[in-house]
Amino acid sequence: PDLSSGINAEYGGAVHCIPNRDMHSITNEQLIAMIDSQLGGRVADIILGGGDNAIVATMIDQQMGKVNRYAKTLIEDNGYSKKQGFVRYSDSKLKNINTTSVIQEEIKKLLAERLEVVTRELTAHKSQLIKMRDTLIEYKSLTGDECKTVFRGRRLSRRPDEGLPSSD
16 A cells, blocks of 8 residues: 655644555555654754754654554564564463563664664755755645655745645
């Protein structure tokens, strides 16, 4: 299933992934991409805003809530843990204090790894990140396709005062 994303300047540079069609299942790869997407807003604020003080607290709360849910789904529901193996713990009688502790450690490890990947990627592409920020300030909201256009170094086909194009 394809995911379309958009960025909105009015909400602290929040990235929202919206399915292009109804989705009944989601892959582990998509969950990881969604984690990366949510962490990307936070990392971009740190890189471009000069540190942790640049982050809007309410966005952190919303983004981290999503990030934690996605990571928990991967580890607890989807058997993504190498330590725990391919076991679904969310509705299992196997879950106990020991497994809960390991699950929490695996979630922390996964999120630390993804934060490192996102930080490395955004730092390596800082000039594109700056261009995206500047375009976002000018246009207020961008679709996923418009983000790709900006990353390719091209101008958008609409004027800043036109609003988002229709998804028809």
